[in-house]
Amino acid sequence: MRRLDASVPVWGLATLTLVLLMGLPLVWLVTLSVSGEHGVSLQHYVAAVRDLPLRRALWNTLVMAFWTGVVSVAIGAPLAWLTARTDLPGRRLLRALVMASFVTPPFLGAVAWVMLAGPNAGALNKLWRAVTGADTPAVNIFTMTGLVFVVALYTFPYVYVMIGNTLELIASDVEDAAAMLGAGRFTVARTVTLPLVAPAILSGYIVSVLQALALFGSPAILALPAGFHTLTTQVWGMFHYPPRVEMAAAVAMPLLVTTALLLTLQRRLLGRRGYVAVGGKGGARRRIPLGAWRYPAVVFCLLVVASAVFLPYGILAKAAFSRAWAQPLTWDNLTLRHWTFTFFEYSATQSAIVNTLELGVLTASVGAALAALLAYIARRRAVVGHQLVGFLALSPIAIPGVVLAVALFIAYTRPPLILYGTLWILFVAYVTKEMPVGYAQSDATFRAIPAELEEAGRILGAGRLRVLGEITAPLARSGVIAAWCFIFIGVIRELSASIILFTPDTKVMSVVIFDLKEEGQFGAIAVLGLFMIAMTLVVVVAMERVFGRDFMGGRE
Amino acid sequence: MAAGIRLVGLTKRYGDVGALDALSLDVAPGELVSLLGPSGCGKTTTLRLVAGFLTPEAGEIWVGERRVSSPDAVVPPERRRMAMIFQSYALWPHLTVAQNVAYGLRFKAELSRADRARKVADMLKAVQLAGLEARYPGELSGGQQQRVAVARALVVEPEILLLDEPLSNLDANLREEMRFEIRRLHEAFGITTLYVTHDQAEAMVISDRVAVLEQGRLAQVGAPEDLFRRPQSRFVAEFIGKTNIVEATAITADTVARGAWRLRVGDKDLTPGSPVLISVRPHEIRIVAGHPGAHGDNAFAATVRRASYLGTAVDYQVTVEGVDVPLRVTAPVAPRFAAGDAVTLAVDPAACVALRR
Numbered sequence: 001m002r003r004l005d006a007s008v009p010v011w012g013l014a015t016l017t018l019v020l021l022m023g024l025p026l027v028w029l030v031t032l033s034v035s036g037e038h039g040v041s042l043q044h045y046v047a048a049v050r051d052l053p054l055r056r057a058l059w060n061t062l063v064m065a066f067w068t069g070v071v072s073v074a075i076g077a078p079l080a081w082l083t084a085r086t087d088l089p090g091r092r093l094l095r096a097l098v099m100a101s102f103v104t105p106p107f108l109g110a111v112a113w114v115m116l117a118g119p120n121a122g123a124l125n126k127l128w129r130a131v132t133g134a135d136t137p138a139v140n141i142f143t144m145t146g147l148v149f150v151v152a153l154y155t156f157p158y159v160y161v162m163i164g165n166t167l168e169l170i171a172s173d174v175e176d177a178a179a180m181l182g183a184g185r186f187t188v189a190r191t192v193t194l195p196l197v198a199p200a201i202l203s204g205y206i207v208s209v210l211q212a213l214a215l216f217g218s219p220a221i222l223a224l225p226a227g228f229h230t231l232t233t234q235v236w237g238m239f240h241y242p243p244r245v246e247m248a249a250a251v252a253m254p255l256l257v258t259t260a261l262l263l264t265l266q267r268r269l270l271g272r273r274g275y276v277a278v279g280g281k282g283g284a285r286r287r288i289p290l291g292a293w294r295y296p297a298v299v300f301c302l303l304v305v306a307s308a309v310f311l312p313y314g315i316l317a318k319a320a321f322s323r324a325w326a327q328p329l330t331w332d333n334l335t336l337r338h339w340t341f342t343f344f345e346y347s348a349t350q351s352a353i354v355n356t357l358e359l360g361v362l363t364a365s366v367g368a369a370l371a372a373l374l375a376y377i378a379r380r381r382a383v384v385g386h387q388l389v390g391f392l393a394l395s396p397i398a399i400p401g402v403v404l405a406v407a408l409f410i411a412y413t414r415p416p417l418i419l420y421g422t423l424w425i426l427f428v429a430y431v432t433k434e435m436p437v438g439y440a441q442s443d444a445t446f447r448a449i450p451a452e453l454e455e456a457g458r459i460l461g462a463g464r465l466r467v468l469g470e471i472t473a474p475l476a477r478s479g480v481i482a483a484w485c486f487i488f489i490g491v492i493r494e495l496s497a498s499i500i501l502f503t504p505d506t507k508v509m510s511v512v513i514f515d516l517k518e519e520g521q522f523g524a525i526a527v528l529g530l531f532m533i534a535m536t537l538v539v540v541v542a543m544e545r546v547f548g549r550d551f552m553g554g555r556e
Numbered sequence: 557m558a559a560g561i562r563l564v565g566l567t568k569r570y571g572d573v574g575a576l577d578a579l580s581l582d583v584a585p586g587e588l589v590s591l592l593g594p595s596g597c598g599k600t601t602t603l604r605l606v607a608g609f610l611t612p613e614a615g616e617i618w619v620g621e622r623r624v625s626s627p628d629a630v631v632p633p634e635r636r637r638m639a640m641i642f643q644s645y646a647l648w649p650h651l652t653v654a655q656n657v658a659y660g661l662r663f664k665a666e667l668s669r670a671d672r673a674r675k676v677a678d679m680l681k682a683v684q685l686a687g688l689e690a691r692y693p694g695e696l697s698g699g700q701q702q703r704v705a706v707a708r709a710l711v712v713e714p715e716i717l718l719l720d721e722p723l724s725n726l727d728a729n730l731r732e733e734m735r736f737e738i739r740r741l742h743e744a745f746g747i748t749t750l751y752v753t754h755d756q757a758e759a760m761v762i763s764d765r766v767a768v769l770e771q772g773r774l775a776q777v778g779a780p781e782d783l784f785r786r787p788q789s790r791f792v793a794e795f796i797g798k799t800n801i802v803e804a805t806a807i808t809a810d811t812v813a814r815g816a817w818r819l820r821v822g823d824k825d826l827t828p829g830s831p832v833l834i835s836v837r838p839h840e841i842r843i844v845a846g847h848p849g850a851h852g853d854n855a856f857a858a859t860v861r862r863a864s865y866l867g868t869a870v871d872y873q874v875t876v877e878g879v880d881v882p883l884r885v886t887a888p889v890a891p892r893f894a895a896g897d898a899v900t901l902a903v904d905p906a907a908c909v910a911l912r913r
Contacts, residue, residue, distance in 0.1 A: 452646035458633035459607055459640045460712060461663030474650045 007464040011382045014373040015389060021394045021432055026399075027408030029256075032410050033249035043200040053252065057229040061213060064148055064223075068212035069205040070182050071152035075304055076159025076208075077201055082297055084167035085193075085366040087287045094301055101308035102157035103536050105493035105510065106150075106528045107217025109180060111517055112312030113150045115319060117141035121326045123315055126400040142226035151218050152456060153308040155211045159204030160224070166200040167193075172286045185288060191247060199269050210259055214400030216496035217510075221517060225478050231255055232402045245410060252403040260398040319526035338523035347525060348512050349445035353531075358510040359423060363430040365489040370431070371438030371487075372445075372480050376472070380454075396432050401496030404433055409500060420505045429497045434487040441486055445479025446472075485543045487538050558585040558748045559620030559715050561606065561613065566615035568601050575601040577772040585620075588749040589777075590740050590759040592767035594795070599752045603718050604767070606750060607640055608633040619716060634663070638708035640718040645701050650796065653680070653704050654689035660712035679711040699730050706738075711746060717749040723758060736763045756796050760784070768792050786913045793835040800841075801911075802834045802882050810905070816878040820854050821908040833911040838886040838905035843872060845891065848900045855902040858883075860893045874901065881909035 036043050048054055082088045083095055101109075116124050119137040120316040128138035140146060162468045170193065178192045179185075229237070231251060290297055319325035322333045342349050371393065376382070376388040396404065408429050411421035419425040449472060456469040473480075485538040496508040502511045509532055561583040565908050568576040576598040583589045591599035604610045606617055608630055614886055617625035619638075624631040639660065640712035647656055661672045680686050683703040693701055702722065707715060716789060722738075723731045739762050742749055759766045760780040767777040768791070776783060776792045802820065804812035806826035812819050812834055821834060847854040860884060862873040870892065872885040885901065893899055 346821070450644060451645065452642045452644050453648060455607070455609055455633070456640065456642060456646035456648070456708075457659065458609070459638055459718075460660030460708070461634045462659075463632070463634050471648055475648075 007382070007468070010373070010465065011377050013247075014370060014377060015383050015385075017033045017370060018374055018389065018392050018435075021428070022395055023405065023437070025411045025432070029249050029252060029403070029407035032246050033253050035246060038556065042247045044279055045253075048247060048250045053229065054231075054234060056178055057231050057234045059253075060144070060223070060228050061230040061232075063144065064219070065209045065212040066518050067144075067148040068151045068155055069209040071148055072156040072159050072208035073201055073205050075152065076156035076204060076285060077163050077197075079156070079301065079304065080160045080163035080167060080461060081189075082301065084164050085288055085427055086290050086297070088297055090298075090301075094305065096162050097305040098157050100155060101305070102161075103489065103533070103540070104154055104308070104312070105153040105217070105495070105529075105532065106215060107221060107495050107510065107513065108220040108316070108525075108532070109154050109308070109312050110150050110221040111513070111522070111529070113141050113146070113527050114517075115315045115325060117146065118310055123326065124311075126326065128368075142222055142228075143226070144223075146218060147185045150222060151212050151381070152208070153304075154218075155208045156304075156308075158207045158211065159201070162204040162207065163197055163200045166197045170196055188494050189288075194341040200382050201267050201400045206262050206269075210262055213255065213259060214402070214496065214501060216402055217514065220499075220514070232400065235402045235406060236499060239409075245406070248406045249410065252400075252406045256398065259400060265400050277337050288447075292409050316526040316529055319522050320530055322523070325526070326520050338527045342524040342527040346512075346516075346521075348507050348515065349524075349528065351505075352507045352509050352512040355423060355426075355506060359508065360488045360491045360508075361506055363434065363491045364370060364484045366427075367431045367434050367487045368480055368484040369440050371435060371483055372442045372476065375439055375442035376468070379443065380451060390439070390443070399433075401433060401494070402500065403498035404429060405497040408432075408497070420501070421506070423506050425501050426498060426506060426508065429501055430487075430491045430494060433494065433497060434490045437486045437490060438483040441479060441483040442476070445476045445483075446480075449475050458495075482543060485539050488517055492532060492535055558746060559622075560585045560587070560748060561616040561716060562616075562748065563602070563606070564616045564618070566602065566605060566617065567613045568598075568605060568610060569613055572898055574772055576605070576607050578613075579769075579772070579774055580615075581774060581777065582765055583748055583750060585748055586746045587764045588739075588751060588762065590751045590753055590763040591769055592753055592756060592759040592795075593775075596771075598767040598772040599754075599769050600720060601772075603640075603720055603750060603752050606716070607638060607718055628904055636648075636716070637714055638716040638718060639712055639714035640720065641705045641709050641722045642817070643721045644785045645693075645705040645722075645725075646705055647708075649699055651692075652689065653685060653691050653693070653696070656693065656704055657708045659712055660708065675711055679707045683707045698726055698732070701725065706741065710741065710747075714747060717747045719749065719751045721753055723753075723764070724755075731758075733838050745860060759851060760796075768795060774782065786909055789913050790833055790835070793911060798838055798884065798886075800836045800838060802836065802881060802883075804832055804834055806830050806832050806910075809824045812910070814879055814881070817856065819875055819903075819908060820905040821910050822906040823910040826910060835909045835911055836883070836903060836907060838871070838884040839869075840903055841883065841885045841887075842902045843874070843885050843893065844900050844902065845893075845897075846900055848902075852902060854901050854908075855904055858899055858901045860895050860897045860899055862895055863893060865889070874899065876901065 027165045033044055034040050079094070079098065083091045088094070114122070116122055117139045119140040119142065120124060122137065122139075122141065124139060125137035128134065141150065174196070175188050175192055183191060214232070216232040216236065220233050220236070223230055224233060235248050235251055238244040238251070315325070318329055320338055321335065322329055323335045324333060324335065327333050350379060374389050374393050378386050383389070401409075408421065408425055411417075412425050412428065419428065453475065454467045454471055457471045458464070462470065494508070494511060495514065498508050498511050499514060502508065507515075508530060513525050513528050516528070559671065561578055563581045566576055566579040567574070577601060579598070583591070591602055593599050601610065605612055605625060608625065611630045612625055612627055613818060614627060616623055619636070620898045624636055648659075651659070657679060658672055658676045661667055661675060677686070680689060683706055685700065685703055685707060688696065688700065689894040693704065696704065696800070718911075719738075723734050726734060735758055740764075747894055751759070751762060763780060765777060765779055766783055768775040768783065770791045776788050783796050789794065793801065802814060802819070804814040805827050807813045807818070809826050810824050812821060812823055812826070812832055819834065825831060848857050857877045858874045859877070860872055860874050868884050868889075870889055872887060872893065873882050875882050876883055881900070
């Protein structure tokens with residue numbers, strides 16, 4: 001018998017939690033999707049394939065995801081190149097604004113764009129009619145084009161970040177080599193730089209497609225009024241009375257499989273990336289002077305940040321403080337009515353804020369702790385099968401929120417654990433959904449802490465848990481706090497799983513915003529949306545404070 | 557009283573790769589033994605097995621009368637009363653110098669707070685770090701960090717001290733200085749020590765005995781001079797210093813032949829007719845002008861092929877008449893010979909070592 005030390009139960013418990021958390025819902029999802037009255041049956045799949053509206057929804061989903069990817073790359077790639085490699089004025093500001101679009105909940109952006117470009121009352125259309133005297137609106141957001149546009153506005157930051165990171169790694173000397181051979185500035189960009197970042201572009205495309213596939217809020221806000229469905233809104237519809245849970249499970253499966261396949265493809269791409277040229281320290285990077293191209297570049301950037309940030313937040317701010325958001329902003333039109341209404345009169349708000357904060361803090365605390373333990377276990381090979389820990393912890397990336405919700409609904413509306421109707425089912429959903437973020441952050445943290453620092457403690461007489469507490473934990477502190485913040489931000493904006501799992505007593509802020517949209521209460525949406533963004537900002541600022549004081553940087 | 561270490565048939569595999577194959581080695585109480593070998597030879601694995609970070613697949617480790625490792629039971633590192641100095645030093649960046657050094661004393665319940673503070677202060681003085689107590693490791697130079705690591709390991713007065721290439725991160729001058737420093741500390745404290753290195757010069761300077769490892773096996777163990785003068789295998793002969801290896805055939809108990817060349821060797825127990833490898837160090841061969849006759853029976857006519865001036869010596873490449881293998885000879889700068897010169901080589905039979913493998 002090998003001597004067991006006190007740490008073994010801790011590792012075991014964490015690993016078991018992970019297996020149950022990830023395994024239970026998926027097992028139920030598969031089981032229910034193939035269940036019939038008399039044992040195993042494919043009847044729900046057959047029914048799903050025969051269902052014409054479902055086939056249409058599938059087609060719409062594919063169209064939306066495909067074009068969202070295209071538009072995201074078309075916006076994100078040039079922006080990334082301009083900020084990373086050129087002398088574009090205001091690069092830091094641009095980066096900050098792209099990040100602002102990153103932290104904007106997509107459904108909030110969608111609501112804002114309803115106010116901006118709705119065919120009748122939309123602010124942009126009103127302006128258009130006033131200026132041109134035309135009767136017809138200039139743009140209609142309730143179309144597939146409108147949907148793709150709005151979704152891409154909040155998805156392109158993924159492409160931006162991925163390409164930006166790659167560009168940071170390409171040294172100027174590879175480009176100089178081409179320039180020495182006589183290639184012009186833009187020929188260099190086209191023949192050298194572009195091929196080097198091609199894997200990042202493709203990978204960014206796939207991530208955008210994945211985001212679009214999993215999205216619920218924007219299609220629900222923009223596609224449903226336009227009279228068409230996507231898979232996520234269809235699955236949501238199946239939970240209306242009478243619920244068709246088995247059918248939802250059957251529809252969720254292809255969504256799950258597609259996501260998993262795309263994700264595998266993306267991993268392959270990144271794994272095979274020609275890092276020979278890109279990796280390493282590399283030489284210095286020099287910025288390419290834009291010259292006269294500066295002007296169209298600035299206009300392009302302005303258009304993007306105006307669409308993603310200025311216009312939406314402008315209209316939200318206006319709606320939050322005006323009696324009628326569609327009317328001009330005059331003294332008569334100014335009011336704080338929406339604020340008092342939202343926080344004190346609308347019955348659902350206060351409990352939703354409390355629920356959201358409770359869930360946010362609880363999920364972030366438990367999630368960050370669990371993610372840190374799991375990442376530690378996997379890095380230090382503390383359990384048998386540690387290779388599987390990372391795989392399991394990251395697997396929810398492949399599970400769209402709606403699918404996860406269906407699976408959790410099935411798993412926790414029956415014994416042994418009946419959680420449906422309580423906040424706990426949302427808690428489980430959030431911990432599961434945010435696990436990849438927390439795990440990736442924690443893993444990066446522990447990768448930066450050499451095992452020797454722990455071994456040095458062991459050999460001097462400290463037990464495993466003691467070393468974890470006295471040496472590893474202080475060193476991992478800022479990394480774990482970052483994981484906490486990422487999870488918290490993710491939780492307070494979560495909609496696609498919440499919308500299926502909530503009950504009247506367990507509403508959260510995102511669900512209330514969705515309800516208010518159904519009621520047409522745009523002023524209240526604006527108030528609650530801005531409040532939500534403010535909460536996010538507080539966390540982001542706090543996080544920057546923490547990292548500013550980080551002393552790990554002092555080492556070598 | 558210091559305890560010795562006994563490794564018995566120690567075997568360790570990583571997956572299918574054998575890192576260590578039935579290694580047996582005794583380290584006497586108070587002795588400093590180096591584990592020397594190229595990367596991947598199993599020396600660090602051995603050290604980590606002794607520390608208790610790894611579990612052996614077979615074999616045992618004894619410290620004094622305690623069996624600390626076997627495939628069934630491994631005493632965890634924290635209960636081994638050992639200390640270790642890591643290649644990276646593994647100083648904790650969030651603790652000050654004093655806190656780093658004091659860490660191990662926390663687990664000695666018999667010490668009072670005042671005792672601990674005094675021990676830390678004394679130790680920091682011994683390694684010339686007094687005055688830097690409040691610094692963080694990130695604020696120290698490489699040499700100072702190294703001394704903090706030494707202090708942290710020695711202050712707990714371990715039974716066994718383990719060092720894993722502690723000098724490899726230092727620049728060349730500091731490294732040479734620290735070799736003597738480590739030897740001095742060893743003589744002052746007398747702790748049984750295992751020292752891992754891939755640098756043969758370092759091992760020679762520091763060790764009482766050196767254990768040369770080759771692909772997870774013990775190639776040879778002995779005092780530095782033994783290893784240098786009487787290597788038992790081609791691997792050891794070539795790994796420790798430069799040498800000439802001549803493939804030959806034994807013709808009597810103490811003479812070998814290659815072609816028409818007859819060479820007397822130090823060994824007296826060769827089997828006539830069997831193939832044998834002979835190692836001759838370049839500096840053991842004398843190079844002189846004139847005919848072989850005047851220089852005893854182990855002298856041969858030869859031709860200089862190349863002469864390279866090295867400052868303190870000249871490195872010659874020569875061929876013995878009628879023999880196809882070139883020999884390297886390291887000789888004083890005077891008398892000088894040039895390429896093409898006919899010379900005589902003379903070598904003491906005792907400097908010609910027959911290798912077992």
